[in-house]
Amino acid sequence: MTHTSGTEVVLHDATLRDGQHEVGHQMTEDQLRRYAEAADRAGVPVVEVGHGNGLGASSLQIGRARLSDAQMLDAVRPELASARMGVFMAPGWGTGSDIRAAVAAGAGVVRVAAHCTEANVTRRHLGLVRDLGVQAQTVLLMSHMAEPTELARQCALAVSYGAQAVGIMDSAGALLPGDVTARVSAIASETGVPVIFHGHNNLGLAVGNSLAAVQAGARIVDVCAQGIGAGAGNTPLEVMAAVLQRCGYETGVQVRAALAAAEVAREHLMDRAPQMDPVSIVSGLEGVFSGFRLPVLAAAEKAGVDPLEVFAELGRRRAVAGQEDLIPVAVDAVAQTAALAEPVNP
């Protein structure tokens, strides 16, 4: 058996943010409250909440959330006796005012996200977060699209802007454990701050990759109850708590209480458990953003084309998170190819 000393690992619970992707950003105040209370009771140190794409992202193109950012934060804050409340923001969707409002509403951890090669866009917002006196983090999206040294360089930039924790999101669920080890090791050795890893299960590797990340030096691991999240879902809180306990890491999360929180999620947040279905597997294989799952399925059905082909086309176009406008373009390309392949009646 693999064991390690009592190294501390933070399980950053993104259920009420990444899990929104699975329900079209439609969580109610009652759902948010019930889960936040269960997660807090399980000893989870951070509960992230918001639109699936973060502060300010609710829109017609990306998907309107049922609640405003303020409503979500106000619902969750009173339920957290010991956990800190976290928010996620990507410059472009979110703004400085969104961050100010979130911190005023009680957010204690603010994540500023950027495409994996564009940490420079986080500078101003990280400075603001530090000025506001709460924890500033940076995560790089679509991290399979950049090499370890490049990611380490980008993370070092974020640290120079004030990020107190930096790391990567496997937004397409495309990384393999060896890829994760190389990336996290490079970031850990280049920066002196805790390294974050956020996995997706599109290729069945969310837990394996998260464990590889921790063993390579990551100290903050994103989890969602039952794995609820974009694509085939995230790293399940209750499973990761058990695996880290087995390895001797300290998370402060009780496995039985995490199982109870997962049960609350199953009963109140989800229509179905996240699954590695053909769309998510091809999404992982082609390296396409997991959050495109529902919009691609809808657009492909409407146009009568194979969603797997749309994912393959988006992979060829190297579509990244935020480029939802490429979905109709890819659908058209697939439809045209299909039309060309059909026999012509004389």
Add this chain to the structure above:
Amino acid sequence: MTHTSGTEVVLHDATLRDGQHEVGHQMTEDQLRRYAEAADRAGVPVVEVGHGNGLGASSLQIGRARLSDAQMLDAVRPELASARMGVFMAPGWGTGSDIRAAVAAGAGVVRVAAHCTEANVTRRHLGLVRDLGVQAQTVLLMSHMAEPTELARQCALAVSYGAQAVGIMDSAGALLPGDVTARVSAIASETGVPVIFHGHNNLGLAVGNSLAAVQAGARIVDVCAQGIGAGAGNTPLEVMAAVLQRCGYETGVQVRAALAAAEVAREHLMDRAPQMDPVSIVSGLEGVFSGFRLPVLAAAEKAGVDPLEVFAELGRRRAVAGQEDLIPVAVDAVAQTAALAEPVNP
């Protein structure tokens, strides 16, 4: 990205054998035929079929299969144009006559299983399989309960008896990737034959562990469509095919055709997708045989006790596959503890 040369890896499809655990061994001839045909079309090289516990295991205690071994083999054989038919047997449940009958019915790969420290029980049967001229394999069950050197010694014993491939099953879904690497490496360096790995997903690590096994030298990986199998299920065929393709291994399985076979399994074999529910997570954490899931749930419900406590008790008693008789003992122990904990009315 991790890449490797065109090393060949055999995806050994156990859907119609290990998947039987998920449906109480009740698959019909029509179900067997449909899936066997789809797997063969996907390029799967071996299709294993039978009762979940193998040849001769259908019984009141372990669970009666709907069909006899002969009926199952006769249903599958005609559907396999290129795949070989495999059978599993554990001495004690299966006998030499069962092996003779299976080979006469067309089985080309015969697995003889043993508890991880008892390879000696496979001697006679391996000799028989070799005499019959088909491929002889040995798998060691509950392999988290023995150290790498011990497993390597046991595998070398099996090779000395005639096994042409040897390896381990993570019957409790309790191994971590590092544990797998150590075990498979030790076996590969001690024996000169292909090494087998069979994972379970109780801790979300079926794919991660299977990849670790291949990277440590395993050349036969057990898979089931959609992961259908005991506990939280096995390594999903369609996911493992995609992951190995990404790494550059040659499996002969087409990912799109594997996705189609998985769809056949979803539609025709399963009531629900395998899940990491509390029972399977605790089963993995405590190192208890995945096949105990349904019988433990049934016994715990009947006695009105917490099934998670029953798994913990079975873990303390170090119950191994085949010791179904320990389940009522563990249930009684849990019931007595619960009774003692109740307040006494004066």
